[in-house]
Amino acid sequence: MSEPEDDPLAGSTGYALRRAAMAMLGDLAERLTAIDCRISEASVLLLIAERKDVTATRIAHALEIKRTNMVPLLNRLESRGLVKKVPIDGKSQAVVLTPKGRRRGARALTITQQFEEDLIARIPREHRKHLLPALRALWL
Amino acid sequence: MSEPEDDPLAGSTGYALRRAAMAMLGDLAERLTAIDCRISEASVLLLIAERKDVTATRIAHALEIKRTNMVPLLNRLESRGLVKKVPIDGKSQAVVLTPKGRRRGARALTITQQFEEDLIARIPREHRKHLLPALRALWL
């Protein structure tokens, strides 16, 4: 598409970070259309598959999504029969996978693992092991 | 905020890439409020400062923004007196900085250079030189 030398911002790490993230998210989003899931939806399926009695608030915290934005997200998953809400007490409710949700979550895992593998394969070998720790230093 | 061991996605490079980019963009956006600019607006100021006779289409291509989305972006810059449009021929028009736009662009450059410096300083020294080439391999 755009040649690097055409772009005075190409030498910027911040700019490269944004571009790489955008390209990566576009690729992943496209792969997830195979299971009719958005990235945020697949993230929830993967997250609650490994946990028990997870409330919407805990999911929101783990994925750094605002509590308020969990509502339409979970409603979409619930209306498609992928998750259901189970009361914990009068105030809290656990979000749990339905059998259909577990199958969908398993497919999401397959897709994201292949995606991750392909992503890493694109990184030149000598830089490969440095990327994750560098990114985590920027994020945490 | 969120502890890594709380998060089963923390081992994923794709996930870390998204999180790092989000954190970085949030930081930069906040710094740019000092000159009342969005990231996309500052990018345009920086881009056209170094070029002559740049059309909206060329800016869109260089920044990988859809042509159609340049319209409100440039309108905002124009209504604040930072850029103006100069006809090239009956069909094309150059987007050029006004004197006020040049001053704003200079401040944008100062902010983004300091930002870049701070960003790189956060990366552990042994990973530092690997980040940019790794990101560019993912993006290009």
Next chain:
DNA sequence: TATTGTTATACTCTATAACTATA
């Protein structure tokens, strides 16, 4: 009083389709 879940709302970024005018 603090927390959980919710509604309403708005802003930003991104995206497609379709139109006008000019090269």
Next chain:
DNA sequence: TATAGTTATAGAGTATAACAATA
């Protein structure tokens, strides 16, 4: 016919304020 600019519109993510019900 292809390109430059534009309009209208929609989807997705993110954000704040405010409220009800419960711990």
